[in-house]
Amino acid sequence: MSLPSELPPRQDIGVIGWVRKNLFSTWYNIVLTLVAAYLVITSAGPLLNWVILEATFTGESASDCSGEGACWLFIGQRLNFFIYGFYPDALQWRVDIMFGLLAVAFVPQFIERFPRRKWFGIFGLTGLPLIGYILIPGGWFGLEEVQSSRWGGLMLTLILAYVGILAALPIGTILALGRRSDMPIIRGMCVVFIEVWRAVPLITVLFMASVMLPLFLPDGVNFEKLMRALIGITLWQSAYMAEVVRGGLQAIPKGQYEAASALGLGYWRKTGLVVLPQALTLVIPGIVNTFISLFKDTTLVLIIGLFDILGAVQSTITDPAWRNVTTEGYVFVAFCFWIFCFGMSRYSQNLERKLDTGHKS
């Protein structure tokens, strides 16, 4: 004979059960919950007021920002400068095309079922920089030339991060292969290069690039400020990239190397056809993570006088025409970075989960 099964006690299920279990399980959890809830509620109100309810969104000039809340009007009015820097208004369509192509190349990467999304990614790594190289500086095919000193804002931030990572990828791969090479001199040189660059802060590298690089070059050869910053960033980033790629190389089972040798492949074909394709796929999350940190680190270029998005905002918030808009400016930049970085970190986490085959080395 079996009894009909009873429902669980009412205080253990539903909303009440959840609250009891997750918020008020012990006396210290009750205290913690109450204190935290008090803090959240007391700070949420003023924050909401400042961000939305009492904020100024529309208007013509600084005098419209009279409320107690944030002055988002300031951001709206200066948005053009924050995105394009001093890039001429009439030519901004060239930058817009690049933004569009960037979206075309990388948005499909977030959509699992997108057809042939791999090819979009490959386009992003090869065709996109080529088009950008022609389109943004101009001077080719009858396009009007725009000096790099006029680039700025979000556009410059993206260029710095993108070129930095793209140039660092091949250099870093070569360094990683060198560090795992059997030849002691090659290995030694790669180790020294990697460890030296990884040990110094980016800011010293940027200083070096802007002060010392002109001394290194023969007379008559000179780079623009942007180019010097890019060289510094690339050298520095390639050391980090080398360590990421090395992680991938080490994760390839020994059997793969041995099988490739057994097939009679030499070093270069073994590396190019068997090892690297597997290793690089494995380290995509790692590459995305280094990209995120490089993306954040590009803000440092404002110290050597380039106007990236933070530099652009920093130079306008002191404008006496506007009441104190420091916080609004910083919140805007923080939001821009947060969107990019959070999106990318989610992407790399998903990829990591998918690539995790459960049998590491």
Place this chain on the structure above:
Amino acid sequence: MFVFQTLALATVFWFGWTLFHNTLSNMESRGISTGFGFLDETSGFGIIMSLIPYDSTMTYGRTFFVGLLNTLLVSAMGVVAATIIGFVVGVARLSSNWLIAKLALVYIETIRNIPLLLQIFFWYFAVLQTLPSPRQSLDVADMFFLSNRGLYFPTASAEPGFGWVMAALIVGVAAAVFVHRWAKKRQFRTGQLFPALRVGAVLILALPLLMFVLVGRPLVWEMPSLTGFNFTGGASILPELAALWIALSLYTASFIAEIVRSGILAVNRGQTEAASALGLRSSFTLRLVVIPQAMRVIIPPLTSQYLNLVKNSSLATAIAYPDLVSVFMGTTLNQTGQAVEVVAITMAVYLTISLIISGLMNIYNRAVALQER
């Protein structure tokens, strides 16, 4: 293979020689002298904060040490604060309390996705610079004054007789160590527990305190007081230092929190279960089973976060906190024009710091590594 290596070596040497040659000829044509003689010249500029006596009549070599000590100061302060915040947030992230866990998650995901430089700017320009002026400063019990010139607090100076208090402290520490050893020995012999930690803490705190009262409180407090437009007396934390410290600590803590979380999660569940099966109390399970194993996972990435913090402290230059990069690579370099020497010295300092830290980490790693069969 030999040919290949020789070729590579030759290329590097040729490249290095070309750079060297170019640099020399460039410096000659610009009239820059070489060598480290400039370190003995008089600097002629002031520095707003210095841990060692410094004024503008001292040498460029002295500015190097002022900057280096300021870098080490903010790094040390940052490491301590970031570790504490990071461990608290990391544990909070795993809390069974839903609200606490979610708040920790929001903190981590917000802070670590925003550039550090922006956070430093935020604390410096948007928070600390908008504090009231010294005349309207916020004060706590007329001892701590917070204004846009920084945080001023009282200092204590020792009078004769303070040596007795220090002696009592040393005796207290020695006694605590002795009690700890004795307790351990007794536990091995008899299995009985003794609250050595608590007794030790009482010894270390109570003995000096007792002596302090006995010899008649040999400390003189110097209060900060408002004279003119700023405070005199006491000691202060400059807003530059405070902004850098807060931003560095909060930023690094968000990474440390994730490291702590993954370290704790990496301890196999069976370990906790086995410990409770042995009848260990939950506090002992945590202290003797979970934490030692979690630390093995936590320490290596933690060290690299400490290294990052030291390197990131160079962002000081953006808000003019006088650290090594700001003072030496900034002002000294600009005044002397000795780019190559200054950059080389600065990079060598960071290289040394990072070699020392990673060397220590390797020693530690060897000590705690799993002894496998």
